[in-house]
Amino acid sequence: MEDFKNIFVLGIGLIGGSMARDLKRVLPESTLYGIDSSENHLSEAVGLGVIDHSSRFEALSQADLVILSIPVDQANLFLPPVLDAISEHALVIDVGSTKGSVCDAVRNHPKRANFLAAHPIAGTEFSGPTAAIEYLFKDKTMILCEVEDTDTELLKKAMQLFEVLEMRIRYMNPHSHDKHIAYVSHLSHISSFMLGKTVIEKEKNEKDIFDMAGSGFASTVRLAKSNPATWTPIFKENKANVLESLTEYITNLTHFKNVLEADDYEEVYNEMENTNHIKSILKGLS
Structure with a gap:
């Protein structure tokens, strides 16, 4: 977990922003970068201290950890190029609320082992960077899918991270x-x-x-x-x-x-x- 020095969050809304807040808290030595289609969201997130810096897709090669928190119909399209862009040691975690199609989208990807399909059962009715809440995930369930397809060492680091965030873990088939x-x-x-x-x-x-x-x-x-x-x-x-x-x-x-x-x-x-x-x-x- 200490290897997650450069963390990129794609999609700085409620879930992505709240995850960024918690990651800044539990990994104080890490640097948080945000990528979002909205420049206003990025400016707000930096101003609120949700992330340290705004960034661009091209910088993902520097990432140790990528949190993908974008609309689920876009995750299917963005995940393959995200995996293409990262280094061999990086981990990508998708936190969208549907898992079947996103898992199917990268089933045969060369870097499938760098991906972990996850769904935190947490949220509010609000959206955007201003909705980001610290400790949103405390005592909440994190559903993980197809962990057998994720690299063992990367999965171990992710599990350590979820433990520090005080989340409960549940394993499920993505389509179930x-x-x-x-x-x-x-x-x-x-x-x-x-x-x-x-x-x-x-x-x-x-x-x-x-x-x-x-x-x-x-x-x-x-x-x-x-x-x-x-x-x-x-x-x-x-x-x-x-x-x-x-x-x-x-x-x-x-x-x-x-x-x-x-x-x-x-x-x-x-x-x-x-x-x-x-x-x-x-x-x-x-």
């Missing part, structure tokens, strides 16, 4: 990961966006919404504040799994609507009671 994350994350965002859309369309007077909204509504639509530029590529890359989860969700909504229309309040009660055990499943989840 994408299927499961569609239910517990991607579907949640769609539900939040569509609930917000439904209320906005129904309540044309915004004052009525704010006067009547309680903490339940606020917490349910919190994710609707998320950046569409981040989430549209996620839905695109994980389309098949998202559609499957949406179909099941719509089936459940339709059933609830039907039993309510039929005045079957015993079934209404049962539907909610049968779901109440989620309290024990999510107990202690931060």
